[in-house]
Amino acid sequence: MSKPVLTIVVPCYNEEEVLPETITQLNKILKDMIQEGLITDNSTLLFVDDGSRDRTWSLIEQFHLANPCVTGLKLAKNAGHQNALLAGLMKAKAYSDCVVSIDADLQDDVQAIREFVIKFHEGYDIVYGVRQSRTTDTFFKRATAEGFYKLMIKMGVNIHNNHADFRLMSKRTLEELERFKEVNLFLRGIVPLLGFPSTKVHYDRKERFAGESKYPLKKMLGFAFDGITSFSITPIRFVTLMGFLLFVVSIGAAIYAIVGKLTGANVTGWTSLVLSVWFIGGVQLLALGLIGEYIGKIYKEVKQRPLFIIEKEVLAAANTNKAPLPVQQMETTTIGRLQ
Missing domain, CATH: 1.10.287 (Helix Hairpins)
Structure with a gap:
């Protein structure tokens, strides 16, 4: 298999505290995979600003000026995590051979992305990132999360236990995903319905690097209820x-x-x-x-209202020829611009 074009899609909502570190770490893993020959040098990062009220979008624009491989979409208003993620996947589909989705909080292990790509080279179209344990969660969150997954499985929903939205998808799976027109979006249940060759990569989830969780109890309960009612009668x-x-x-x-x-x-x-x-x-x-x-x-x-509306975008020019800057150089350039 030839080297694929990879895009890492990162939904963001009020993530100004963690975003510089997220970009630094993802840029490094992207650069390492390019040097290793796993992906092409026009692979990119795509940050989707889901109607943030802080400086998330201005940071994305400034990092883009420092490093054209950092690209972004700005949604006109807050559309929700799943819709923001879908917006990024559909945009990246046009110019990528495979796409990895990951949250901006750095709780998911960015080093697992390399394993995702290796599995893609082995012929898998979908690679699920699955947590090995929930030791970093509180007892309440661990109990409710495990109960949710067990309940969904008992109700007949094909869902992977301890998997969120940290996954790799090939171009052809994204093309099939685009055919799913439902408004009540629950990607953790939809993706397994695609039926392409898939596998899992296990990793240890970390504490949030900075900022506050964007999924308090109320949102988690609403998300769980949407998942249940969207996939089971x-x-x-x-x-x-x-x-x-x-x-x-x-x-x-x-x-x-x-x-x-x-x-x-x-x-x-x-x-x-x-x-x-x-x-x-x-x-x-x-x-x-x-x-x-x-x-x-x-x-x-x-x-049939649109799931999201894109207000602005900053993308790499034709997605060509510019590899990520070395991490140290990127940090220096960006800090200079921010000052």
């Missing part, structure tokens, strides 16, 4: 089963009441009656809410 079936069970219980209660009436037993039962009404009412509201969630997703799909 099991919750709806569960509500149907619950309704059937309650129907059976109600028949039993009716028989009990009739027998009590015929035998002259005193049925006081105010507490049990009120509790039953509250319970059934709660189940009904839960069912309506769940059905409404699915209807809401249908509503979003039928409108």
Whole structure:
């Protein structure tokens, strides 16, 4: 296999604190792979600014001036992590043989990218970065994350345990991914549906280098719920089963009441009656809410609004001939410009 053109796509949202170090580390791994002959010298980094409110975009522009291999897209507004990632993948697809996606926080091991590319040379179209352990997570986050993956798998969703969005995809897999037009985007579930040869690379996840997590508990729960409802109708079936069970219980209660009436037993039962009404009412509201969630997703799909709008972009001129600057030179040039 000839040397491929690689693009590393990095979604960014308010990442000014970590971005200089992220660019430095990714530039170094890109330069090392070029020198090793694993990729071509017109491989690039593509940072996608997802409507940041800090200096993320200005930093991307300044690093681009210092090193044309640092490129960027600026979305017109915050579109969400998955949509920002998709924007970068679709842009990189046009001029890349393979694309690696990684978050900007440097928790994923950048050195694993080299292993991704080696697996690509071996003939794999998709390479998943999978965490070896969750020792860096809090007990709560570890328990909820593992519970989420187990729940998704039990619901029939083809998802890789302990894999986020750190992966390599070949050009042909990205071309097939483009055919998926759904608005409710959950790439961790969509990518395995493509069915191309795939493998895993295990790595140890690190602590966030700087800044704050962009996925607090509320966002994590929303992301998990979107993933479940986008790929499985099991919750709806569960509500149907619950309704059937309650129907059976109600028949039993009716028989009990009739027998009590015929035998002259005193049925006081105010507490049990009120509790039953509250319970059934709660189940009904839960069912309506769940059905409404699915209807809401249908509503979003039928409108077919664009997932993202690109406001600005800075790309390498025809993606040709300029290898990354040595790391030390890049840092010096960029610091000079920032001052």
